[in-house]
Amino acid sequence: MDATVAQTGTEGKTWGGGNRPLNASYGKMMMWFFIVSDALTFSGFLASYGFSRFKFIDSWPIADEVFTHVPFLHGVPAPMYYVAFMTFILIFSSVTMVLAVDAGHRMQKNKVIIYLFLTVIGGLIFVGSQAWEWATFIKGDYGAVETNGGKILQFLDKDGKRVAIGEFATTIPTTAETHTEGNGIWYMEGGTKTSHTYEEVKAGFLANENLLIRDQELIPNMEVLRASEDLADKQEVARLERSYINLDETGEKAIYNREMSVSKLVNDGKLVVEGANLKHNEYGTPLFADFFFFITGFHGFHVFSGVIFNLIIFFNVVIGTYERRGHYEMVEKVGLYWHFVDLVWVFVFTFFYLV
Amino acid sequence: MAHEHKLEIFRGLLKFKSNVTKIWGVFTVLSIVTVVEVALGIIKPDFLTVNRFMAMKLLNWIFIILTLFKAYYITWDFMHMRDEVKAMRRAVVWTAVFLICYLVLILLIEGDYIYEVYKNNYIKFTF
Numbered sequence: 001m002d003a004t005v006a007q008t009g010t011e012g013k014t015w016g017g018g019n020r021p022l023n024a025s026y027g028k029m030m031m032w033f034f035i036v037s038d039a040l041t042f043s044g045f046l047a048s049y050g051f052s053r054f055k056f057i058d059s060w061p062i063a064d065e066v067f068t069h070v071p072f073l074h075g076v077p078a079p080m081y082y083v084a085f086m087t088f089i090l091i092f093s094s095v096t097m098v099l100a101v102d103a104g105h106r107m108q109k110n111k112v113i114i115y116l117f118l119t120v121i122g123g124l125i126f127v128g129s130q131a132w133e134w135a136t137f138i139k140g141d142y143g144a145v146e147t148n149g150g151k152i153l154q155f156l157d158k159d160g161k162r163v164a165i166g167e168f169a170t171t172i173p174t175t176a177e178t179h180t181e182g183n184g185i186w187y188m189e190g191g192t193k194t195s196h197t198y199e200e201v202k203a204g205f206l207a208n209e210n211l212l213i214r215d216q217e218l219i220p221n222m223e224v225l226r227a228s229e230d231l232a233d234k235q236e237v238a239r240l241e242r243s244y245i246n247l248d249e250t251g252e253k254a255i256y257n258r259e260m261s262v263s264k265l266v267n268d269g270k271l272v273v274e275g276a277n278l279k280h281n282e283y284g285t286p287l288f289a290d291f292f293f294f295i296t297g298f299h300g301f302h303v304f305s306g307v308i309f310n311l312i313i314f315f316n317v318v319i320g321t322y323e324r325r326g327h328y329e330m331v332e333k334v335g336l337y338w339h340f341v342d343l344v345w346v347f348v349f350t351f352f353y354l355v
Numbered sequence: 356m357a358h359e360h361k362l363e364i365f366r367g368l369l370k371f372k373s374n375v376t377k378i379w380g381v382f383t384v385l386s387i388v389t390v391v392e393v394a395l396g397i398i399k400p401d402f403l404t405v406n407r408f409m410a411m412k413l414l415n416w417i418f419i420i421l422t423l424f425k426a427y428y429i430t431w432d433f434m435h436m437r438d439e440v441k442a443m444r445r446a447v448v449w450t451a452v453f454l455i456c457y458l459v460l461i462l463l464i465e466g467d468y469i470y471e472v473y474k475n476n477y478i479k480f481t482f
Binding site for chain 1: 374375378379382385386389392393396397404405415418419421422425426429430432433434435439440442443446447450451454455458459462463465466467469470473474475
């Protein structure tokens with residue numbers, strides 16, 4: 001019909017349709033669109049983590065002291081080793097993925113099957129490791145006391161080694177129980193019951209002369225501070241010298257002297273915190289735990305969905321879908337997603353565990 | 356389908372015979388970088404934590420640079436960016452890099468400003 005424009009005069013030209021802009025197929029191009037937008041989502045999370053960290057730059061938890069556990073090595077402090085292992089697992093599963101893509105280009109079905117299978121296994125090990133890491137983080141380590149102001153007080157012995165609250169807290173008989181919604185007329189829940197109450201920790205601490213406390217403050221570079229002529233800096237030096245005993249350890253957490261320790265615990269202490277959740281965090285500021293759960297959780301969810309996608313493609317390869325189709329581009333597309341998940345982890349690893 | 360792969364990394368310094376050997380080569384490079392990162396993270400050499408460049412510890416600069424290095428090879432060789440056309444590479448990388456740099460810069464400056472307010476004014480700790 002004359003009303004229909006059958007010819008646009010752009011046939012065979014770049015925007016004439018039927019060709020592949022930027023030499024990428026539609027599916028691959030859309031995967032790249034998704035990856036760029038997802039990268040921006042993740043950078044939003046990581047940048048806001050940076051924002052909060054800069055906000056509390058002199059009281060942020062030290063990751064080495066938080067993530068010190070390795071499965072089956074209970075009580076052996078091994079900072080970073082387990083996350084390093086997780087990083088290797090993910091990089092290695094990226095390698096098997098790219099090998100699967102390569103085998104797909106050569107139409108070697110059996111090799112694609114093997115490599116995709118290995119990729120899925122790697123993904124599962126990673127997600128499992130992350131679940132374990134979450135469980136360890138939530139369960140907590142030594143326990144701490146939270147102050148009215150929301151600071152965390154952690155306990156140490158005279159040598160600066162951490163002491164668990166269970167090691168010194170006295171036992172005061174109590175009939176307190178956790179009040180649950182089901183038991184009361186009012187829809188109110190009581191606070192979480194910890195292994196020791198604040199009163200027990202306080203009594204134990206006062207009875208044991210060898211115990212000290214540190215809060216979240218990190219020791220600044222004292223040389224610079226002492227050299228300063230500024231009045232505010234001089235007052236700061238005086239305050240630091242009055243309160244802390246380990247001012248020579250720049251960047252470490254500041255430890256109160258015994259007198260200040262007692263005063264902090266007795267005057268400011270409020271409740272015992274064991275482990276971490278979204279409101280309380282025995283390792284330091286609750287924001288650290290919030291970001292940890294949110295960012296590694298979001299990443300873990302990506303790994304999980306990546307494993308699902310890989311499994312779907314895996315079964316399609318096994319039943320020969322792509323062999324009949326004549327090309328293995330679907331493997332390449334999920335491969336892009338999988339590598340992206342690895343790419344994000346490289347950044348999460350740096351900003352959560354290293355920096 | 357014929358798939359062309361560029362087989363050289365490090366600006367042609369290292370050229371692989373096949374795509375598979377290139378993959379293993381890149382894996383080796385990434386592993387070495389990760390091992391270096393972890394080792395530095397555990398040892399934390401004093402001169403790298405005390406000295407600063409642009410208000411950041413040298414150690415953290417090293418971590419960030421090594422991370423970008425790894426990101427480059429993951430994108431270029433695992434995600435085959437090396438084999439895409441130039442316009443495709445730029446559309447993806449420049450967009451993301453520009454927006455991320457902007458976001459990070461703004462948020463970190465703001466975070467530092469709030470830190471100064473907390474430090475030099477009366478509010479000491481809110482949450």
